[in-house]
Amino acid sequence: MSQHAYQKCINIDCGAEFDCSQVIVKCPQCGDLLDVKYHWDKIELPEKLSDFGNRWATRNNRLDFSGVWRFRDLLNFCDDQYKVSVGEGQTLLQQCCGLAQDLGMNPNSLFLQYEGMNPSGSFKDNGMTAAFSHAKMVGAVASACASTGNTSASMALYAHSCGLKATVFIGEGKIAFGKLSQSMDFGGHTIQVAGDFDDCMRQVQDVCAELNIYLVNSLNPFRLEGQKTIMLRILEGLGWEVPDWIVVPGGNLGNSSSFGKAFAELKEIGLIDRIPRLAVINATGANTLTELVNDKGLKWNGGAYDQQIIDTYYANLDATGYRPETIASAIEISRPVNLKKCLRALEVCNGVVLDVTDEEILDAKAQVGRYGLGCEPASAASIAGLKHLLANGTVGKDERVACVLTGHQLKDPDATVNYHSKMARAFSNPPVQVENDLQKIIDLLK
Ligand code: F0G
Numbered sequence: 001m002s003q004h005a006y007q008k009c010i011n012i013d014c015g016a017e018f019d020c021s022q023v024i025v026k027c028p029q030c031g032d033l034l035d036v037k038y039h040w041d042k043i044e045l046p047e048k049l050s051d052f053g054n055r056w057a058t059r060n061n062r063l064d065f066s067g068v069w070r071f072r073d074l075l076n077f078c079d080d081q082y083k084v085s086v087g088e089g090q091t092l093l094q095q096c097c098g099l100a101q102d103l104g105m106n107p108n109s110l111f112l113q114y115e116g117m118n119p120s121g122s123f124k125d126n127g128m129t130a131a132f133s134h135a136k137m138v139g140a141v142a143s144a145c146a147s148t149g150n151t152s153a154s155m156a157l158y159a160h161s162c163g164l165k166a167t168v169f170i171g172e173g174k175i176a177f178g179k180l181s182q183s184m185d186f187g188g189h190t191i192q193v194a195g196d197f198d199d200c201m202r203q204v205q206d207v208c209a210e211l212n213i214y215l216v217n218s219l220n221p222f223r224l225e226g227q228k229t230i231m232l233r234i235l236e237g238l239g240w241e242v243p244d245w246i247v248v249p250g251g252n253l254g255n256s257s258s259f260g261k262a263f264a265e266l267k268e269i270g271l272i273d274r275i276p277r278l279a280v281i282n283a284t285g286a287n288t289l290t291e292l293v294n295d296k297g298l299k300w301n302g303g304a305y306d307q308q309i310i311d312t313y314y315a316n317l318d319a320t321g322y323r324p325e326t327i328a329s330a331i332e333i334s335r336p337v338n339l340k341k342c343l344r345a346l347e348v349c350n351g352v353v354l355d356v357t358d359e360e361i362l363d364a365k366a367q368v369g370r371y372g373l374g375c376e377p378a379s380a381a382s383i384a385g386l387k388h389l390l391a392n393g394t395v396g397k398d399e400r401v402a403c404v405l406t407g408h409q410l411k412d413p414d415a416t417v418n419y420h421s422k423m424a425r426a427f428s429n430p431p432v433q434v435e436n437d438l439q440k441i442i443d444l445l446k
Pocket of ligand 1 (some may be wrong): 122149152249253255330376378
């Protein structure tokens with residue numbers, strides 16, 4: 001067991017602490033979310049961030065090869081013997097001058113962190129490697145998640161690679177086929193619930209508690225530790241400099257929560273001297289965070305947030321039978337489980353929140369595709385959001401911005417083909433019909 005880490009309830013009135021060997025997911029005393037915390041004074045940390053880069057020279061060591069475990073000193077909650085890796089985190093920060101120019105930015109200012117290059121094609125592998133390492137440490141034999149698709153693909157891959165059973169809860173008709181096909185292929189046991197993601201999320205928590213199954217949704221604090229490394233790789237891609245902005249889509253709000261934690265910790269231990277600003281982008285059809293923060297004025301407020309605002313909002317969703325609806329199915333979530341941690345991250349990073357329409361998401365996705373990177377709809381919310389932030393002057397055109405492309409282009413080909421062939425939008429690129437006749441084909445191409 002780790003001597004260096006423990007779990008702590010995020011509720012400032014509770015703050016209960018637990019050993020990392022406990023599989024609890026929520027505080028047993030007050031029901032709030034848990035953090036993984038570290039005794040930094042007992043951990044041998046590098047003097048400067050660039051020391052992590054030296055591990056590239058020893059990349060035949062499987063942990064140095066992993067883009068997550070290369071930073072293991074910063075997520076030091078289990079011994080190396082338990083660490084599971086399938087080569088996650090070999091992802092790149094790509095400068096995208098063309099897209100920057102299209103957006104009216106300084107061409108050198110825009111960077112895309114392409115998490116679609118992970119083994120299962122999304123950022124989830126960063127978190128899953130950490131969650132399954134913890135699962136191995138505590139001797140779990142079965143895992144489960146609720147998912148809009150990517151979590152299930154990643155969970156099934158990791159469970160298969162380390163010998164745990166995997167059960168996936170998905171909403172009926174709510175999952176892109178690229179993702180569903182992955183979890184079926186990796187041997188995941190798929191349970192299709194007659195409901196949406198929020199229903200699945202509720203059910204899976206009770207099922208896991210009842211049947212003693214290891215839950216790998218982002219409620220799991222160990223999973224979020226792995227996702228911190230996305231930010232470390234952005235810093236690495238910028239020569240260990242801190243950008244001005246991180247822009248990320250918001251669904252269940254695990255990423256935004258872990259990014260805020262990463263920067264707070266790096267500042268606390270003196271490895272960075274300033275924290276970038278964070279923009280979290282919702283889809284308009286699933287914009288709980290935007291409504292709560294921008295319209296209802298909900299803030300973390302040092303932990304003294306106004307629970308009444310949240311309760312009233314959710315009671316209204318229940319009363320009206322509200323169901324989220326967006327083409328960005330990955331973020332079609334109206335009750336984000338990490339809401340409070342995300343509020344905390346917004347405070348740490350002086351963050352902003354906004355929502356973007358499905359049309360804006362699909363246009364942005366096609367623009368990203370034109371520059372050879374490609375992503376799924378939810379990921380493009382970051383670029384669509386950035387357009388708004390540039391237009392209203394929140395982000396300056398010379399500021400350095402890193403947008404996280406959370407999932408691969410091939411995850412949801414239906415959305416892409418539909419946009420190009422049926423929607424007649426600004427960046428649509430439909431196939432042209434021609435008869436099976438050489439001259440007609442030549443005439444068409446002249
Ligand atoms: N982008 C993609 C491609 C996702 O799959 C998800 C979440 C998000 C963004 C949102 O990230 O939850 O950290 O705010 N997908 C989950 C799933 C819910 O089940 O695959 P978040």
